[in-house]
Amino acid sequence: MQNGWFKLYRDLLEKPLWVQSTPEQKTVLITLLSMANHQEKEWEWKGTSYKVAPGQFVTSLESIAEKCGKGISIQNVRTALKRFEKYEFLTNESTNKNRLVTIVNWGFYQGNSDDLTNQLTGNQQAVNKQLTTNKNEKKDKNEKNNNTSCPKQAYDENSSFYKLSFLFFEKIKMNNPAFKEPNFQKWSNDIRLMIERDNRTPEQIKYLINWCQNDNFWKSNILSPAKLRKQFDQLIIRVKSESENKKSGLTLIKTPISNPDLSSDEIRKMKKLAESVPL
CATH class of the missing domain: 1.10.1220 (Arc Repressor Mutant)
Structure with a gap:
């Protein structure tokens, strides 16, 4: 086990590598820095003796997850390594037994003053x-x-933000095959804002994506995560009202909540009704 300490520059906290990382990925990043060798050391790599340079270390997904501690899975580690490679923060070469991780530019950030x-x-x-x-x-x-x-490659394709963005695109394409492929990084960022700032759950977002693209009115008006975020509360009210009317055997007229023909009293009643029906 290595003793001593390693440097952590404040500049890292302003980089997209850190800012756009999940809490799990940040834990993995710090753990990787702590695991890297500070001086040349001999390891076994690919069945033979191998001298690793400062900033390198031979390890495994299991070992990294274990050192990260409770709450970090092997899948978290695998996703983080893939993402860090895209940012050119590290290189990662694996075999069926272990892997060689190299922190890029280690000498500049961790070298002797x-x-x-x-x-x-x-x-x-x-x-x-x-x-x-x-x-x-x-x-x-x-x-x-x-x-x-939207920094380049800010969101990994395996992240929940990206997956929800891609789901949204697929649903829109089902209604309009000519719909152009969007900037998935920007879409993923809007999804992240809904979850982290607006406290929406991925399940709620997924449900509304499916619902609005099956609704005759909303499917032509909600064509991006940004618009979904803007209309989120109105859509929840519409869904809950529709659910309540189905229970009572009534047919809900497809009228947008923001329709000026609705009086403020009617809108207030719909909001009150929405509060009593679970999503």
Whole structure:
């Protein structure tokens, strides 16, 4: 077992790699940094002796999950490794027994401070100039990232956000085969906002996706997660009202909740009715 400590730069907290990661993926990321070797070490790899460099380590999915602790599954680890590879944070080579993980640019972030200084310049004045330049470059890069609403490959295809986005697209295509393929990263981000900011559940979102694409009115008006998010409360009221009317044997007139022909008293009654019917 390795002793000592490792560096964790605050700059990491502003990168899409961290910002767009799930709590499980963040746990895996920190665990990987703690597992990486700080100096050359000899391991067995592919049946032969292998010297791993700083930033590398030989491990397994089971071992990573175990070190992450309670609540992290092997599938969580597998998904995180795949996502981190897309961000070029690490490389991951596996066999049927174990895998070799390499943290990219380990020397820059975790290397010896003296070594880093020597690489930058031979005198203190040049060091200060270079560090100032690097700081400004990082600031520009962070501003660019903040202004980008949808970082490239921010959402893995195996994430629940992406899967719900793809389901939405498939349902729309069933009604309109000519519907163009959307930006799934942007759609996934809107799904994430519904779950994390609006406290919607994936089950609710999935239900409304199916429901609105089967409704004669809403299927032509709800054509993106952003529009679904905007109309979410109205759709819930409509679904609950429809459910209540089916129970009472009545036929619900397909009129949007926002229709100006409905009086405020009628809308208030529908909201009261919605509160008494479970989704």
